[in-house]
Amino acid sequence: MSILTKFTGKNTNQYRRSAFWSYGVVIAGFILVSAMNSAGMISNSLQGQLVPICAYIAMAVSLNLVVGISGELSLGHAGFMSVGAFTGVIAATLFQSLPFLWVKLLIAIVVGGLFAGLAGVIIGVPVLRLRGDYLAIVTLAFGEIIRNVLNVIYVGLDEKGLQVATSMEGIHLSENGSMILNGPMGATGITKLSTFFAGFLLVLFTLFVVLNLVNSKHGRAIMAMRDNRIAAESVGLSATNFKMTAFVTGAILAGMSGALFALNYSTVAPVKFNFNTSILVLVFVVLGGIGNITGSIISAAVLTILPEALRQFSDYRMLTYAIVLILVMLATNNPQMKMFLSGLSKQVKAVFSKTKVYHRPQRAEEKGGAE
């Protein structure tokens, strides 16, 4: 796969270095939470948040692939999540007679991913011809269109099979039948299949896909397209092909996390996946650092827990949330803070590798050299 990276050796590829940290943070987080859970240190309300946290981490990482790596601002990521959520629920209901919980969950997640990927292709073909603001506007609209379409879809299941209609009257179920999707009410009567462990595996899978894509020849091409479209075309890259790869991969992963998310509740309505959710995930990405996968993981986890943790502020909860966001952004953009952090990480590395901390010397020729 990586005929290009083969020659790179120990080079400046920041993403490869961060891969280690990304996996590390997720695995450490999982072990920590599992340990705390078995010690009874996790409150009920936080326990209910564990699966959504995993789903949001997967969402943030997959959106970071589109926004950070491919450089296209997409504001409709929740749309793909909802496609995955509802097709996943339908699949789980269809296969409810299967013996093992995890088989059903796996089927639901795969089906959710496939349908979301299909939606990604349908949307990506026209949309990826656009650039910048226009792409953002159109993806925003598509996210809303998906939600509105789901608002009028009714799906029922009886022994004759699935019935799909655009109104309640269109569905004629036998006595044993039951509704799966109820238009604006969404999916009702879901059997809870998702577990924290499944969420953990999904996050690992998402990381595996995204990090491998980023470090592959394709990933290099995607980043080249982001850095300079004209230069990328001049070395023989097809703009739409590589943007499509990133966009559809992002959609598939969003669909998978949507299925995981929906199967954690007994009822999920389409309104859950509205514009606010898209923006929420974008906030995770931006706050964690655009293009920074580890940052997305941490910010998705922290910002999902934060509203719960701020419950004691009651009415001032969202106000405090906003202030925290602003403070984090100020802190991470602060030059002194950055210097402090990079100095810290250098020292940590020096301790681990037992080598001298390397300071880049000021080269005289650089100042007086060409231009």
Added chain:
Amino acid sequence: MGTILNVENINVYYGAIHAIRDVSFQVNEGEIVTLIGANGAGKSTTLQTVSGILHSKTGSVEFCGENIAKVPAHKIVEKGLAHVPEGRRIFQQMSVRENLEMGAFTADASTIPSNLEMVFHQFPRLKEREKQVAGTLSGGEQQMLAMGRALMSNPKLLMLDEPSMGLAPILVEQIFDIIKSLNEAGTTILLVEQNAQMALSVAHHAYVLETGRVTLSGTGDELAASEQVKKAYLGS
């Protein structure tokens, strides 16, 4: 020496604006051919039409005997035609080496080491900066990098769009020395320049473009001596 590129009667439009009018020119193997002209004469548009970024409504673009007028840009590179776009378009966030490797994207991976060596031989400066992030290079180095990247695909024809733009005079000379030595090493070059004096001094053949038309053509020396060119471009 055969004709490697034969452009005939191309007409290119930007919406309603007729940018290129019936332009025809040839590039023979082993030559340096230059298109000179003022701002807005259609030089860059012509190059972009040859490399498939823009498409002509009429006429043909024959490269090595094959009409490539309708072929999309990313397939043209594979055929051996490399385009160094105007304004040092490099991948800012990648290292020098990674930029060069991107140039070989359509090429066979086994050619990368030998081509890298060839590029480093032509541009020793890039070898020194191999691991540096490309965005931190100086203007001249970035231009060298863009040229080196194009050479990584083993092109039969190298097209350079204003390589001297925005560079100090001493660097302009350096760039033109490199263009000459690349040509002596066997690369055919199509050069678009505003710096007519420099371009004509290295070119075997030259064409003058004015508001989308070819108004003059001849050998480099002929045009450099022509009164018309002197008046319009050389400022004497």
